[in-house]
Amino acid sequence: MTQAVDPAVRSSEERAAVDARPRRTARRRSSSGRSWWHLVYVAPALATYAFFVIRPLVTSVQYSFYDWNGIGPATWVGLDNYRRILTDSGQLSIVAHAFELMLFFTVVPVALGLVAAALMHGLPRGSFSTVARTVLFIPQVIPLVAAGIVWDWVYSSDGIANQLLSAIGLGGITRPWLADFSTALPAVGLIGSWVMLGLCTLLLLTGITRIDPSLYEAARIDGASRLGEFRHVTLPGLRREIGVCLTVTMIAALASFDIIYISTQGGPGRSTMVPGVEIYRLAFTQREIGQASAMAVILMVVVLATVVPIQRYTQRSDA
Amino acid sequence: MTSRTITVPRSLAAIAVTTSLALTACSAPGSDPAAESNASSSADVSTELTDEDVTLDLYLETGFPIVEELSKEFTKQHPNITFDIRSDQFATLTENAPRVMAGDNAPDLIRLPTISDSAADGLLLDLDPYAEAFGWDSFPASQLEQMRVDDDGTRGSGALYALGVGYSVTGVYYNKAIAEQVGIDGPPATVEELEADMATAKAAGQLPIQQFNDIGGAAFPFQALLNQYADPSEVSDWIFQKDGATIDTPAAVEAATDLADWADKGYFADDVNSVDYTTMVGRFSKGDGLFMFDGDWESANLDKTMGEDVGFFLMPPAEAGGTPVAMGAPNTYVVPAKSEHPDEIAYFLNWIHTDETARQIVVEDSGAAPGGPSSLPVPEVPAGSLTEQTLNAAATIGESGVLVDFVANATSGVYANGIRPELQSLLDGRISPEEAVAGIQSQYESDLSS
Structure with a gap:
């Protein structure tokens, strides 16, 4: 059934594209003051965007050059705040934690999501596939704060995780997962995998249905195995969707806050401290607005440096 | 096609950034504390409670309803004084307090555990004139010393910036x-x-x-x-x-x-x-x-x-x-420098330390010593209760520790x-x-x- 719907969608998209082209060129020719009209239409949204997004961004950059507690007088310190973060191994390890989390927020969900999507794609539409989709997507619907609290219970020393391990004879490795220095970060990361998996699966599944079924037919006629189909048809066809998944999950990993704030507060020690929580702590408990802003600017640069190349590679128009 | 649709928003974004830059005008953030005067002298404080209707704003800690209980009793005794109470979790409260006190609608009393930064920022009312007027200087010195802050931010001596509601041990x-x-x-x-x-x-x-x-x-x-x-x-x-x-x-x-x-x-x-x-x-x-x-x-x-x-x-x-x-430590409460009713709130704080019913409420609700002048008796609690033991411990510390x-x-x-x-x-x-x-x-x- 999906296959029947698919071509129709494509053709209507193409039609829309064909429709749009002549109109655009026509308007371009018609008047020279055209861009000012655009401005008028865009102005309300732009004003809101400028006030709530651009302005805080600019003030953050400004604050990052000051030593300021948020209330009293501020002192200009130039690049000192940046120097302090970039030369402090403690602060750098916080950024490193964010990259470690990427393994759990990005690699695991995208890999498992691909497998899940490929498997579910082959399934006939029915109650099983609906249930599977729902179960995978539920974490996206639950507020992360609630998820953090529930996982806190799951991981506690008498929580479900340890009960299950004991039940299958692995009582020896049970521990309070979030309180153990060596397991806290992976444990928090797994919460992220759980949250992100559903999103990735759903995005990729939608992407698969968009792939021209004739490609699968051709592959099958050429004698490709299911694995071959996956490698040569599904993967290349999903490049854009994989790009979106990578972008969203990487940002989630680098800018993670809620799960960690709720479950470990960055502890034990500083073993799960990430930039998001550190910025919050610097700004609101330490009242170092300048340092918090500098950290925020660094985080923004790191996110852009990570995400832009992926966007460039996966969203090229020659797909 | 993609590049063409992007051009316009980009130039618009550039305009927006420039405008925002102009708006923030690149002046240093923050205020100059010297410009704000929060000095009150004993000449303009009053120890008489007003006859007018006054509503006091309190900003308290969730889960510790003691000041709310006290405010109810106070309104019972002085019906012209009513209270408007807002509560937050401890962490939220301590994170918000400086900004709330710096704002235009600062409350009249806030639960605040660390006072030296806010005192240095000029956010807190110097309570010394009231201490003199109400005779709080007759309280044991150790009771108040933690709440004194010097001009350089050192605690232990200097002006009085807070009072305790319950003195915990x-x-x-x-x-x-x-x-x-x-x-x-x-x-x-x-x-x-x-x-x-x-x-x-x-x-x-x-x-x-x-x-x-x-x-x-x-x-x-x-x-x-x-x-x-x-x-x-x-x-x-x-x-x-x-x-x-x-x-x-x-x-x-x-x-x-x-x-x-x-x-x-x-x-x-x-x-x-x-x-x-x-x-x-x-x-x-x-x-x-x-x-x-x-x-x-x-x-x-x-x-x-x-x-x-x-x-x-x-x-x-x-x-x-x-x-x-x-x-x-005392469970410290401060009066923001911007409070509109410092006389009334100081009267309320004095009442908490000296009124018999108020002291009883402090002891029963918090298990902590009520503080105040050492001449006043400590309220009775059931013999053999845990609260009696903690009060005795506090008394031991007060007398010989x-x-x-x-x-x-x-x-x-x-x-x-x-x-x-x-x-x-x-x-x-x-x-x-x-x-x-x-x-x-x-x-x-x-x-x-x-």
Whole structure:
């Protein structure tokens, strides 16, 4: 059934594209003051965007050059705040934690999501596939704060995780997962995998249905195995969707806050401290607005440096 | 096509950025404290309560309804004064307080645990004129000294910026049923005896210490030990940010060594680093743990849940017969400099310390001593109750002991960024006692330098 719907969608998209082209060129020719009209239409949204997004961004950059507690007088310190973060191994390890989390927020969900999507794609539409989709997507619907609290219970020393391990004879490795220095970060990361998996699966599944079924037919006629189909048809066809998944999950990993704030507060020690929580702590408990802003600017640069190349590679128009 | 659709928004974004830059005008953020005057002199304070209708705004801590109870009683006695109350969780409250006080609609009274930064920023009303007018200078000096802040931000002397509602003391709760079962016949008289009791409990299969440490609750036993090993005035100097004060001392290392040793011997729960405060109290009251290092604010609650099975003692000294030293602090409330009703709120604070019913409410609701002039009698509580024990402990400290503020109150960041991670690592055996103490000191110094 999906296959029947698919071509129709494509053709209507193409039609829309064909429709749009002549109109655009026509308007371009018609008047020279055209861009000012655009401005008028865009102005309300732009004003809101400028006030709530651009302005805080600019003030953050400004604050990052000051030593300021948020209330009293501020002192200009130039690049000192940046120097302090970039030369402090403690602060750098916080950024490193964010990259470690990427393994759990990005690699695991995208890999498992691909497998899940490929498997579910082959399934006939029915109650099983609906249930599977729902179960995978539920974490996206639950507020992360609630998820953090529930996982806190799951991981506690008498929580479900340890009960299950004991039940299958692995009582020896049970521990309070979030309180153990060596397991806290992976444990928090797994919460992220759980949250992100559903999103990735759903995005990729939608992407698969968009792939021209004739490609699968051709592959099958050429004698490709299911694995071959996956490698040569599904993967290349999903490049854009994989790009979106990578972008969203990487940002989630680098800018993670809620799960960690709720479950470990960055502890034990500083073993799960990430930039998001550190910025919050610097700004609101330490009242170092300048340092918090500098950290925020660094985080923004790191996110852009990570995400832009992926966007460039996966969203090229020659797909 | 893609590039063409992007061109317009990009140039618009450029305009927006430039406009925003122009709007913020690149002037330094923040205010000049010298421009704001918050000086009140004894000439313009009044100790008479107004006859007019006044509504006082209070900003309080969720879960501690004591001031709300007091406000109800106050309105009963003085119907022209009503209260408008807002509450937040402790963390939210402490994070918001400076901005709330700096805003135009500042409340008249705020629960605020760390006062030196806000005092330095000129956000707090100097209460000395009221202290003089109401005669608070007749209160025992030790009661108010933690709430005095010098011009340079040093605590312990200078102008009075807060008053306590309940003056808390901390110590050790112990489960009497477990103690009896393993053969411990009474509170220990020295640190050594306390450790021997822990060993006895451990050998009998009982958990010696139930403690929270998700956010650094091991600071309770740590400071309990430190207070016995160090000269208490040096610990106070450190907390009050006196010049050159350090916690990187042999006494602190000794306290940290004991703590690490207890952890190593399994005296804490194996998940101590993820146990939160509520879990700790819950487990202890269900009989999991012989000792719990905590404050008198939990006594009314434990009285209800454990009844006869629970007792309280002050941390014993290192040597038998030594001076008892306890960690404790007033539950501090401040009046913002921008408060519109300083006279009324000062009258309310004075009433809390001197009115018989008010003092009764403080004791019954918080389990803490009511403070005020030492000539007033301490309200009666049921004989043999846990609250009676905590009040007696507070009286012992008041008469013949020394009270030291919480090390966690030294600077605004030392608890979250120094004590918490260092003590968590220490209990996990990842760092040495020397490293833990040096780490706390380094966070303290970085807080002070900024």
